[in-house]
Amino acid sequence: MAVRFVSSNIISSLGFSTEENFQNLLHGKAGIQTINDPLLYPAPFLAACIHQAELEERWIETNQKEVASTRLEKMLILSITEALSKTKIDISSSRTAILLSTTKGNIDLLNLIESIDPERLLLWKLGEFIGHYFGNPNPVRVVTNACISGVLAINTAAMMLKGERFDHIIVVGGDLVTRFVVSGFMSFLSLSETPCKPFDRDRDGLSLGEAAGTLILEKTSFPEQGDILFSGGATANDANHISGPSRTAEGSVIAIQNALNESGIAAQDIDHINAHGTATRYNDDMESIAIQRLGLSELPVNSFKGSWGHTLGAAGIIETAALIESMKADTILPTVGFNMPGTTENLIVTKKPLSKPLHTCLKLASGFGGCNAALVLNKK
Amino acid sequence: MTPQITAFCHIKKNQVFLNGKRIFSTGPEVDMREFVKAAFRNTGTKYPKFFKMDDYSKLGFLAAEVLMKEVGESTIEAKSTGIVFSNRHSTLTTDQLFQDSIQSDDAFFPSPSVFVYTLPNIMAGEIAIRHHFTGENAFFVSSAFDPDWHTFYINQLFESKKISACLSGWVEMDDQSLEAFVYFVEKRKNQQNESMQHTVEELNNLYKINDK
Numbered sequence: 090m091a092v093r094f095v096s097s098n099i100i101s102s103l104g105f106s107t108e109e110n111f112q113n114l115l116h117g118k119a120g121i122q123t124i125n126d127p128l129l130y131p132a133p134f135l136a137a138c139i140h141q142a143e144l145e146e147r148w149i150e151t152n153q154k155e156v157a158s159t160r161l162e163k164m165l166i167l168s169i170t171e172a173l174s175k176t177k178i179d180i181s182s183s184r185t186a187i188l189l190s191t192t193k194g195n196i197d198l199l200n201l202i203e204s205i206d207p208e209r210l211l212l213w214k215l216g217e218f219i220g221h222y223f224g225n226p227n228p229v230r231v232v233t234n235a236c237i238s239g240v241l242a243i244n245t246a247a248m249m250l251k252g253e254r255f256d257h258i259i260v261v262g263g264d265l266v267t268r269f270v271v272s273g274f275m276s277f278l279s280l281s282e283t284p285c286k287p288f289d290r291d292r293d294g295l296s297l298g299e300a301a302g303t304l305i306l307e308k309t310s311f312p313e314q315g316d317i318l319f320s321g322g323a324t325a326n327d328a329n330h331i332s333g334p335s336r337t338a339e340g341s342v343i344a345i346q347n348a349l350n351e352s353g354i355a356a357q358d359i360d361h362i363n364a365h366g367t368a369t370r371y372n373d374d375m376e377s378i379a380i381q382r383l384g385l386s387e388l389p390v391n392s393f394k395g396s397w398g399h400t401l402g403a404a405g406i407i408e409t410a411a412l413i414e415s416m417k418a419d420t421i422l423p424t425v426g427f428n429m430p431g432t433t434e435n436l437i438v439t440k441k442p443l444s445k446p447l448h449t450c451l452k453l454a455s456g457f458g459g460c461n462a463a464l465v466l467n468k469k
Numbered sequence: 470m471t472p473q474i475t476a477f478c479h480i481k482k483n484q485v486f487l488n489g490k491r492i493f494s495t496g497p498e499v500d501m502r503e504f505v506k507a508a509f510r511n512t513g514t515k516y517p518k519f520f521k522m523d524d525y526s527k528l529g530f531l532a533a534e535v536l537m538k539e540v541g542e543s544t545i546e547a548k549s550t551g552i553v554f555s556n557r558h559s560t561l562t563t564d565q566l567f568q569d570s571i572q573s574d575d576a577f578f579p580s581p582s583v584f585v586y587t588l589p590n591i592m593a594g595e596i597a598i599r600h601h602f603t604g605e606n607a608f609f610v611s612s613a614f615d616p617d618w619h620t621f622y623i624n625q626l627f628e629s630k631k632i633s634a635c636l637s638g639w640v641e642m643d644d645q646s647l648e649a650f651v652y653f654v655e656k657r658k659n660q661q662n663e664s665m666q667h668t669v670e671e672l673n674n675l676y677k678i679n680d681k
Contacts, residue, residue, distance in 0.1 A: 131574050192588060194559075199568045212559050212610040230618070231610040233559055234590045241607060248625050269564070272571040273584035323631055324606050326552070326597040332585050343548075343603055347631050457585060458594030460606045 137298035137398035190262030236456030239405020244322030263301035285368035290431025298398025321352030366392020377432035395426030523586035551605035
């Protein structure tokens with residue numbers, strides 16, 4: 090039995106479909122801009138936001154049921170709808186489940202919004218709302234584990250497919266750029282004053298972004314040539330610090346090793362790593378140490394945070410969706426914002442698109458609370 | 470071989486229970502947050518960082534402390550011990566606290582030491598540091614404690630050999646009340662027949678054991 094990725098969607102500052110986003114990543118576009126909105130933050134700041142007018146336009150087109158929804162709910166519903174439209178999967182089947190990844194969900198509902206049930210501030214209520222919208226009969230599982238939520242949700246989906254109950258899992262994730270999140274990261278002094286520069290010598294912090302993404306996973310006994318398969322996944326904790334990564338990259342190394350163990354693939358068979366690459370000094374140094382410790386320093390590494398910003402609960406999903414397209418096209422995407430190397434251990438960071446046969450790729454994520462996740466993808 | 474529950478702890482209504490027996494309580498007049506601090510002092514553990522945590526992390530940390538004194542850390546493999554929790558309100562009480570500090574531009578004082586606790590897995594991070602658990606982590610949100618999901622998820626982690634033990638349970642808090650049901654589950658070679666299996670039925674029983 091294998092688990093394959095059958096469809097995806099990405100809604101971000103760089104477009105409303107996986108294809109549009111992939112083309113923009115390929116051409117080195119960045120969605121990070123100066124935002125001047127006193128409701129979001131008292132001073133101007135940088136973030137990669139979704140085009141509001143286009144979101145509303147698409148929403149009116151799609152939402153035939155005329156359900157009053159929050160901005161995040163619109164993004165999630167549009168994302169699932171588009172990913173689903175490319176398949177014949179029945180979302181109302183009891184053999185299909187939805188898994189939601191988010192860090193803060195409808196956190197903007199801490200201030201009441203007219204015609205929206207304030208209970209949808211609760212993440213399970215948000216999940217339930219999405220499930221009801223699509224008439225799905227199963228409980229919507231909600232994963233909320235800081236910035237590894239997306240990768241963890243994909244790993245969880247694969248685990249659910251190994252059980253007996255489901256044939257398809259729809260993994261959807263999303264987070265917004267809100268006053269709550271912007272103020273929080275500002276207070277941590279972790280936002281860059283320029284668009285973020287992953288793995289660069291002069292990097293000085295992250296840029297926030299907002300996005301929703303969907304990946305549809307399917308159980309199959311007969312994977313076909315060219316299918317991208319879930320091969321292995323794991324998480325681990327640094328057990329070191331709640332808001333800073335480990336100096337030895339302990340948790341990340343364990344997560345990668347366990348993911349490789351599950352996949353039965355040796356470290357030297359990996360072709361490319363899509364890192365977390367937030368562009369904070371500590372995160373990127375930590376990842377360089379993890380990659381070096383596993384003897385993978387010769388592999389091309391990239392990060393999409395310079396294009397999309399850090400999209401929190403969506404990050405693992407949209408970055409994996411882009412990595413899957415990258416594998417199909419045998420093309421490694423550029424790292425926008427990277428110019429000069431400057432991490433503790435040397436890395437080969439891709440500045441420009443790079444053609445290379447991609448059979449096996451590694452996706453990394455790390456987050457507050459000392460959590461780390463790894464995911465191994467394999468092309469049949 | 471089904472993994473086995475080797476100890477469990479309930480905290481609710483100003484009482485702490487270990488393996489179903491009450492080991493600490495205060496009168497109902499004591500504020501629930503003060504009760505958690507008093508119960509922690511009662512464990513005898515000196516850990517000043519505890520008092521800097523948010524109320525939600527304090528609750529989970531306390532339950533883990535009570536439980537791990539019973540389990541005995543020398544008997545487990547900390548490197549492959551996971552932490553899997555769930556709850557209903559995520560970190561809503563701390564979210565509200567942070568929101569109050571940014572609500573208006575005139576009184577705008579966001580604090581990183583509050584913001585960091587607006588993620589529920591920070592509690593798992595605090596426990597991981599204290600007990601050196603570097604295994605799998607996951608945090609789920611559901612409307613109520615779901616033994617079906619916990620047993621499925623954790624037993625699969627054992628099955629795939631990603632963990633040798635796991636701290637798991639339900640740690641829930643809102644403005645009005647708090648509740649923790651935390652248990653330790655292990656897969657050992659010399660398992661005893663009479664011990665508690667990590668099954669839906671057993672977990673349901675244990676969860677409700679102090680309801681009477």
